[in-house]
Amino acid sequence: MIKRLNPFYKSDGQDRLLPRLSLATFDHYRVAAIMWALLVLFGALSYSVFLKRQGFPSIDIPYTIISGTYLVNDASKIDREVAKPINDILKKDSRIKSVDTTSRGAFFTVVVQYQEGTPAEQAGKELKQKIAKDANLPPQVKLQVESPRFGFTERGDDAVVTLYRESTGDVGDLMSMTDEANRLAEFINSKNIEGVKSASTISPFVDGVDPSNGQAVSTQTSFDRYGERKDGQNAFRQSVAVGIVNKDGSDVIKIDDHLRQTVDDFNSRNTTDDYTAVVSASYATDIKTQIGELQKSLMEGLLAVLIVGSLVIAVRASIVTVISMISVLAITVGILFIIGYTLNTITLFALILCLGLIVDDTIIMVEALDAQRKRLRDAREIVRTATQKVSRAMVAATLTAALSFAPLLFIGGILGGFVRALPVTVITSLLVSLTVALTFIPMFARFILLGKKQTGDKNVHEVAAGFEAKIADFIAAPLRWAGHHRGRLVGVGLTAIVLSFSFIAASGFLFQKVTFNIFPPSKDTNGLLVTLAFPAGTTIDQAQQTVDRADKVVAGNLGENFVQSSYYASANERSASLRVDITPYNERDIRSPELRDQLQAAFKDFSGAKATVGQLDVGPPGSSFTVRVVSDNRTQALKLAEDVKSFLAGVTLSRPSGETAKLTDVTVMDPTAFSRADGDVYVAVGGGFDGEDTTTLVTLAQDAVKKEFTEQRVASYGVAKDAVQFDIGQEQENQDSFKSLAIAFPLLLVAIYILLAIQFRSLLQPLLIFMAIPFSLFGITLGLYMTDNAFSFFAALGFFALVGLSLKNSILLTDYANQLRRNGMPPVEAAIGALHERFRPLIATSLTAVVSLIPLALSSPFWEGLSVVLIGGLLSSTFLVVTVFPYYYLGAEFLRMRIKRRYALAGLAVIAVIITLLAKL
Numbered sequence: 001m002i003k004r005l006n007p008f009y010k011s012d013g014q015d016r017l018l019p020r021l022s023l024a025t026f027d028h029y030r031v032a033a034i035m036w037a038l039l040v041l042f043g044a045l046s047y048s049v050f051l052k053r054q055g056f057p058s059i060d061i062p063y064t065i066i067s068g069t070y071l072v073n074d075a076s077k078i079d080r081e082v083a084k085p086i087n088d089i090l091k092k093d094s095r096i097k098s099v100d101t102t103s104r105g106a107f108f109t110v111v112v113q114y115q116e117g118t119p120a121e122q123a124g125k126e127l128k129q130k131i132a133k134d135a136n137l138p139p140q141v142k143l144q145v146e147s148p149r150f151g152f153t154e155r156g157d158d159a160v161v162t163l164y165r166e167s168t169g170d171v172g173d174l175m176s177m178t179d180e181a182n183r184l185a186e187f188i189n190s191k192n193i194e195g196v197k198s199a200s201t202i203s204p205f206v207d208g209v210d211p212s213n214g215q216a217v218s219t220q221t222s223f224d225r226y227g228e229r230k231d232g233q234n235a236f237r238q239s240v241a242v243g244i245v246n247k248d249g250s251d252v253i254k255i256d257d258h259l260r261q262t263v264d265d266f267n268s269r270n271t272t273d274d275y276t277a278v279v280s281a282s283y284a285t286d287i288k289t290q291i292g293e294l295q296k297s298l299m300e301g302l303l304a305v306l307i308v309g310s311l312v313i314a315v316r317a318s319i320v321t322v323i324s325m326i327s328v329l330a331i332t333v334g335i336l337f338i339i340g341y342t343l344n345t346i347t348l349f350a351l352i353l354c355l356g357l358i359v360d361d362t363i364i365m366v367e368a369l370d371a372q373r374k375r376l377r378d379a380r381e382i383v384r385t386a387t388q389k390v391s392r393a394m395v396a397a398t399l400t401a402a403l404s405f406a407p408l409l410f411i412g413g414i415l416g417g418f419v420r421a422l423p424v425t426v427i428t429s430l431l432v433s434l435t436v437a438l439t440f441i442p443m444f445a446r447f448i449l450l451g452k453k454q455t456g457d458k459n460v461h462e463v464a465a466g467f468e469a470k471i472a473d474f475i476a477a478p479l480r481w482a483g484h485h486r487g488r489l490v491g492v493g494l495t496a497i498v499l500s501f502s503f504i505a506a507s508g509f510l511f512q513k514v515t516f517n518i519f520p521p522s523k524d525t526n527g528l529l530v531t532l533a534f535p536a537g538t539t540i541d542q543a544q545q546t547v548d549r550a551d552k553v554v555a556g557n558l559g560e561n562f563v564q565s566s567y568y569a570s571a572n573e574r575s576a577s578l579r580v581d582i583t584p585y586n587e588r589d590i591r592s593p594e595l596r597d598q599l600q601a602a603f604k605d606f607s608g609a610k611a612t613v614g615q616l617d618v619g620p621p622g623s624s625f626t627v628r629v630v631s632d633n634r635t636q637a638l639k640l641a642e643d644v645k646s647f648l649a650g651v652t653l654s655r656p657s658g659e660t661a662k663l664t665d666v667t668v669m670d671p672t673a674f675s676r677a678d679g680d681v682y683v684a685v686g687g688g689f690d691g692e693d694t695t696t697l698v699t700l701a702q703d704a705v706k707k708e709f710t711e712q713r714v715a716s717y718g719v720a721k722d723a724v725q726f727d728i729g730q731e732q733e734n735q736d737s738f739k740s741l742a743i744a745f746p747l748l749l750v751a752i753y754i755l756l757a758i759q760f761r762s763l764l765q766p767l768l769i770f771m772a773i774p775f776s777l778f779g780i781t782l783g784l785y786m787t788d789n790a791f792s793f794f795a796a797l798g799f800f801a802l803v804g805l806s807l808k809n810s811i812l813l814t815d816y817a818n819q820l821r822r823n824g825m826p827p828v829e830a831a832i833g834a835l836h837e838r839f840r841p842l843i844a845t846s847l848t849a850v851v852s853l854i855p856l857a858l859s860s861p862f863w864e865g866l867s868v869v870l871i872g873g874l875l876s877s878t879f880l881v882v883t884v885f886p887y888y889y890l891g892a893e894f895l896r897m898r899i900k901r902r903y904a905l906a907g908l909a910v911i912a913v914i915i916t917l918l919a920k921l
Contacts, residue, residue: 016388016391018387018388018391018392018395018438019383019384019387019388019391021438021439022383022384022387022391022438022439022441022442023380023383023384023387023442024439025439025440025442025443026379026380026383026442026443026445026446027380029443029446032439032440032443033443036327036440036443039327039330039331039334040326040327040330040331042330042334043329043330043331043332043333043334044330046333046334046336046337047330047333047343050337051333051336051337051341051342051343052249052250052251052252052342052343053251053252053253053254053284053287053291053342053343053344054249054250054251054252054283054287054342054343054344054345055158055252055283055286055287055344055345056150056283056344056345056346056418057341057342057344057346057347057417057418057420057421058248058249059150059414059417059418060119060120060121060417061120061147061148061149061150061414062097062113062114062115062116062118062120062413062414063111063112063113063114063120063147063148064111064112064114064120064123064124064127064145064146064147064148065109065110065111065112065145065146065147065148066086066109066110066111066112066127066128066131066143066144066145066146067107067108067109067110067143067144067146068082068107068108068141068142068143068144069106069107069108069141069142069206069208069219070082070106070107070108070138070140070141070142070208070211071106071140071208071209071211071217071219072106072211073105073106074105075103075104075105075672075673075674076103076674078103078104078105078106078107078108078674079101079103079108079674079676079681081137081138082103082108082137082138082141083101083102083103083108083110083674083676084101084676084679085135085136085137086101086110086131086135086137087099087101087110087676087678087679088679089130089131089134089135090110090112090127091678091679093127093130094115095114095115095118095123096112096113096114096115097113097114097115098112098113098677098678099111099112099113099676099677099678099679100113100675100676100677100678101675101676102673102674102675103673103674103675104670104672104673105672106208106219107206107221112124112127116412116413120147121147124145124146124147125145127145128145131143138211139209140208140209140211140214142206142207142208142209149245151243152243152281152568152579153202153241153243153568153569153570154568154569154570155202155243156245157202157243157244157245157281157568158244158245158246158252158255158282158283159243159244159246159252159255159256159259159279159281159282159283160241160242160243160244160279160280160281160282160566160568161184161188161199161241161242161244161259161263161277161278161279161280162224162226162239162240162241162242162277162278162279162280162566163177163180163181163184163239163240163241163242163275163276163277164226164237164238164239164240164275164276164278165177165237165238165239165273165274165275165276166237166274166276173238174204174220174223174238174240175205177238177239177240177275178201178203178204178205178240180240180273180275181201181203181240181241181242182201184199184201184242184266184277185199185200185201185242187262187266188242188244188259188262188266191258191262193255193258193259193262194250194254194255194258195246195247195250195251195252195254195255196244196245196246196247196250196255196258196259197245197246197247198244198245199242199243199244199245200242200243200245201240201241201242201243202222202224202240202241202242202243202568202569203240204220204221204222204223204224204240204569205218205219205220205221206218206219206221220540221540221572222569222570222571222572223238223540223543223544223547223567223569223571223572224238224239224240224241224566224567224568224569224570224571225237225238225239225547225548225551225566225567225571225578226239226278226280226564226565226566227551227554227555227562227564227565227566227580228278228563228564228565229560229562229563229564232560234554234555234556234558234559234562235555236548236551236552236555236565239566240569241280241566241568241569242277243569244259249340249342252282252283252284252287253284253287253288255282255284256279256282256283256284256285257284259279259282260279263277263278263279280564280566280568281566281568281579286345287343287344287345287348289584290345290348291343291348293352293859293860294348294351294352296855296859297352297355297855297856297859297860298329298351298352298355300852300855300856301355301356301852301853301855301856302322302325302326302852304848304851304852304854304855305318305321305322305325305359305848305851305852306318306319306321306322307851308844308847308848308851309321309322309363309366309844309848312468312840312843312844312847312848313363313366313367313370313840313844314370316448316449316454317366317367317369317370317449318366319448320362320366320441320444320445320448320449321359321362321363321366321848323444324362324366324433324436324437324440324441324444325355325358325359325362325433327436327440328354328358328362328429328432328433328436329351329354329355329358329429331432331436332351332354332425332428332429332432333351335428335432336425336428339424341421341424341425344421346418346419346421346422346425347421347422347425349422350421350422350424350425350426350429351425351429352856352863353422353426353797353801353866354425354426354429354430355852355853355856356801356805356849356852356853356870357401357426357429357430357433357801357804357805357849358429358430358432358433359845359848359849359852360397360398360401360433360805360808360845360849361394361397361398361430361433361434361436361437362433362436362437362441363841363844363845363848364390364393364394364397364437364812364841364845365386365387365390365394365437365438365441366441366445366449367840367841367844368386368387368389368390368841369382369383369386369441369442369445369449369450370449371386371837371840372385372386372389373449373450373454373455373456374455374456374457375457376455376456377452377455377456378455379445379446379450379451379455382450382455383442383445383450387438387442389816389819390841391438392759392815393811393812393815393816394434394437394438395434395759396755396756396759396760396811396815397804397807397808397811397812398430398431398433398434398804399755400752400755400756400803400804400807400808400811401430401801401803401804401805401807401808402426402427402430402431402804403748403751403752403755403804404748404752404800404801404803404804405422405423405426405427405800405801405804406423406427406748406751407740407741407744407745407747407748407800408420408422408423408741408797408800409423409424410740410744411737411740411741412736412737412740413733413736413737414733415733415734415737415793416737422797426801430804468839468840468843469836471839472835472836472839473836475835475839475882475883476832476835476836476886478492478495479492479828479831479832479835479886479887480832482828483828484826484828489828489890492887493887493890493891496883496884496887496888497884497887497888499880499883499884500771500774500775500880500884503775503777503778503876503880504774504775504777504778506778506781506782507774507777507778507780507781507782508777510778510781510782510785511777511781511791512656512657513657513785514781514784514785514789514790514791515655515657515692515693515696515790515791516693516695516696516790516791516792517692517693517694517695517696517790517791517792518694518695518731518734518735518738518792518793519617519694519734519792519793520692520693520694520789520790520792520865521593521614521615521617521692522592522615522617522861522862523591523593523861523864524585524591524592524593524861525585525592525615525616525617525861525862526581526582526583526584526585526592526616527579527580527581527582527592527615527616528579528580528582528592528595528596528599528613528614528615528616529577529578529579529580529613529614529615529616530550530554530577530578530580530599530611530612530613531575531576531577531578531611531612531613531614532546532547532550532571532575532576532577532578532609532610532611533574533575533609533610533612533665534546534573534574534575534576534608534609535608535609536670536671536672537672538573538574538608539573540572540573542573542608543571543572543573543576543609544571545608546608546609547567547571547576549606549608550576550578550603550606550609550611551578553599553602553603553606553611554578554580554599556602557598557599557602558580558582558595558599560583561582561583561588561590561595562580562582562583563580563581563582563583564580564581565578565579565580565581566578566579567579574670576609579616580616582595585861586859592615593615596613596614596615597613599613600612600613610665612665612688624686624687624688624729625648625663625686625687625688625689625697625698625701625726625728626669626684626685626686626726626727626728626729627641627644627648627684627685627686627705627724627725627726627727628677628682628683628684628685628724628725628726628727629641629644629682629683629684629685629719629723629724630677630680630681630682630719630720630722630723630724630725631681631682631683631719631720631723632681633718633719634681634683636717636718636719637681637682637683637719637723638668638671638683639717640714640717640719640723640724641668641671641683641684641685642668644685644705644709644724645666645667645668645685647705647708647709648663648666648685648687648701648705649663649666649687651663651701651704651708653689653697653700653701653704654700655693655696655697655700656696661689661690661691661693661697661700662689662690663687663688663689663690663701664687664688664689664690665687665688666685666686666687667685667686667687668683668684668685669683669684669685669686671683677727682725684727689701692790693790694731695731695734695735695738698728698731702726702728705724705726709724734793737793738793738796741796741800748803749770752766752770752803752807753766753767753770756769756811760814760815760818762896764892764895764896765814765818765892765896767892768810768814768888768889768892769807769810769811769814770807770810771810771881771885771888772806772807772809772810772877772880772881772885773803773806773807773877775806775876775877775880775881775885776802776806776873776874776876776877777873777876778876779871779872779873779874779875779876779877780795780799780802780869780872780873780876781872782872782876783868783869783871783872783873784865784868784869784872787864787865787868789864789865789868790865792865794865794866795865795866795868795869797866798865798866798867798868798869798870798873799869799873801870802869802870802873802874802877805846805849805870805873805874805877806873806874806877806878806881808845809842809846809877809878809881809882809885810881810885812838812841812842813834813835813838813842813881813885813886813889814834814889816833816834816837816838817830817831817833817834817889818830820833820834821893827889827890827893827894828890831886831887831889831890832886834886834889835882835886839882842878842881842882843878843882846874846875846877846878849870849874850870850871850874850875853867853870853871854867854871857871
């Protein structure tokens with residue numbers, strides 16, 4: 001019987017595999033110490049020297065942008081002679097997912113989206129050749145093909161050097177400034193800065209050919225302004241941007257240092273005119289801030305581990321824990337360097353998240369050693385016994401936590417490319433933490449924890465031990481009272497079930513009050529975005545005059561909170577987007593949402609453009625809600641579009657919580673332009689929302705439009721019944737990526753179930769262990785609701801992390817109760833014994849993780865939602881696991897002893913069907 005239940009059992013009494021591993025490093029401590037020192041040193045060098053710093057990981061964006069000029073001043077002619085021929089060629093390419101074209105008076109743009117996995121840069125070159133060969137475009141057409149990148153400018157530059165002058169002038173002055181910017185770009189290129197691929201001017205002029213006379217024409221199509229706070233004053237000046245493209249994997253901090261030196265050198269050589277160059281955009285500042293936050297959070301987290309560990313376990317034990325956690329982080333960083341990763345926004349985020357995850361293995365192992373040193377005197381026997389008692393639970397808990405992040409590896413699209421480094425980093429750290437716990441902790445303990453004066457009952461004095469034992473006794477009191485009396489056991493068991501399901505039901509009630517937004521705006525950030533939408537027919541000169549007035553509003557309203565800003569060459573006669581850097585949130589008293597609202601109010605009566613103020617946030621850009629009326633009958637399409645506009649402007653959207661929202665700034669988007677989606681001509685109606693839960697509001701708006709504009713009503717306009725379609729931009733990809741997580745969750749549970757079934761040699765106990773997940777829901781929903789955080793993509797990341805952390809609690813109790821049962825102890829005594837023996841490591845790991853995350857939640861608005869999920873979920877799950885889980889264990893033992901295996905399999909099949917149905921819902 002014992003052989004069947006225990007896969008590590010050996011009849012000859014030899015040690016198990018994992019205790020042997022721990023004893024090997026304990027016995028050969030000199031070799032182990034050298035290995036540890038080398039690994040930690042390599043990790044430290046990787047962090048400080050080897051790893052390159054980036055803003056975001058380099059990914060291939062599956063798009064190609066084809067743009068150009070055809071100076072005929074007739075949008076319909078450009079659509080007919082340029083856009084449609086290009087579209088007809090591209091739609092035959094199986095690699096292309098969609099083609100979207102827009103034609104205006106003298107310009108056109110074609111946005112090509114590829115199927116996932118298509119190398120965009122190579123595909124773009126091939127498309128350019130195909131268009132030149134087969135499109136038969138008018139000879140006056142000039143076009144360019146670009147593969148977009150994420151960056152500060154529309155074309156995706158990694159840094160921007162802005163050239164400005166003290167005085168503003170006419171077009172002739174702008175041409176001179178552009179020539180000077182070209183010289184600046186050449187100067188930067190001549191320096192051959194390590195990591196810089198190229199520097200080039202983002203020219204405000206486009207060269208073309210006038211079809212009426214065949215003459216070359218240079219037309220201004222964009223403009224820029226640069227603002228900065230200097231000598232206590234905010235001022236904007238006319239400027240031209242020089243974009244910097246870095247080589248893949250380059251170090252942005254080193255590039256930034258060299259680039260600033262180069263700009264200073266350029267300025268020192270231009271003393272005869274009023275031109276000034278400045279580095280106006282670089283990821284280096286953000287990376288330095290993030291590294292500073294990481295190091296601060298790590299120090300605070302490690303200090304929390306030291307304090308909590310000292311109080312809950314022992315001072316020496318907490319020292320071993322801290323050394324072990326530092327070792328795990330250092331080794332993880334070294335592995336990231338080996339596999340070719342950089343230190344960027346995502347890997348930094350993952351390392352901070354790791355802080356709350358890696359504490360489990362280290363504390364469980366340290367606590368086991370600490371518990372045995374009170375009972376035994378021989379240090380080697382202490383290591384062997386401790387490892388034997390906790391190793392299987394540690395392996396199960398760590399593999400479960402690692403598996404919980406596996407679904408993130410399979411997120412597709414742009415979002416998947418960004419976040420893939422996160423699960424790789426976290427899974428790596430978890431496996432490293434398990435290895436460190438089983439190998440190096442016994443070596444640390446040999447010198448710090450298991451000396452001759454630190455072992456034996458007389459030498460170990462722990463203040464908290466008696467208090468912890470009293471709490472465990474209090475929790476176990478109902479079990480002791482019930483004993484083996486069936487009626488009492490049923491009574492206390494039903495009470496425990498009612499208590500736990502009351503918490504779960506309360507979480508369902510609270511969840512209705514929590515907003516849902518995949519990428520909600522941060523509660524505070526260091527940047528604002530002012531978007532100006534100009535009326536149709538606005539000229540480039542009129543747009544510049546309007547922008548100059550808007551700049552004065554920004555400069556006057558933000559005052560001392562203003563740092564610098566630029567349009568980064570994106571402003572034109574249709575729109576302008578001003579990126580504003582404000583004082584870092586840890587240096588000002590007012591939050592960015594308040595500054596945003598104040599600035600929006602200042603634009604209330606602004607004329608010449610519709611001004612919208614938002615925040616600059618981490619994550620994909622926000623999307624407007626767009627309805628497309630697809631039809632070749634332009635007259636009727638415009639009529640239907642106007643009716644859709646009127647409906648959207650007046651509709652009220654009711655959230656599940658009962659709160660309402662409305663659409664704002666609803667317009668028929670540039671009716672003079674001709675647009676096509678995959679060859680179909682359409683007219684677009686777009687608008688924003690007065691709420692921040694975009695994901696929820698987009699769904700409600702779609703449902704409202706479908707209900708109002710039925711197929712019969714749409715057909716009555718003389719267009720196809722399916723003419724009304726939706727375009728929600730990046731939000732659609734966000735939703736698709738989020739859905740992939742929802743689909744992956746049941747598969748994750750199945751994988752964890754199989755792992756636990758193999759580990760525990762039971763079909764029922766994995767389901768028992770899963771109870772820790774619903775136990776965490778009350779804390780999650782209450783935390784999000786109380787802190788006014790949405791359930792978002794980052795909250796979902798916290799939930800996936802929480803799966804492993806919460807299951808660890810029930811794994812610990814179940815594993816030790818099983819050990820006691822195999823030694824012949826009755827179920828009730830086994831449950832009580834497991835609660836007593838595992839109460840301290842369970843509380844220690846949970847409290848340490850919670851305390852280590854509190855500084856992060858308080859200091860960084862970006863991490864708040866994720867931290868709240870982890871903190872609230874851990875507190876809720878831990879409380880219910882220690883109070884009601886033992887009764888679930890007793891119920892499972894009752895069923896296991898009385899229900900035949902074939903009935904258990906049938907029950908599992910029913911549960912699998914229920915999980916599948918819930919996943920679909």
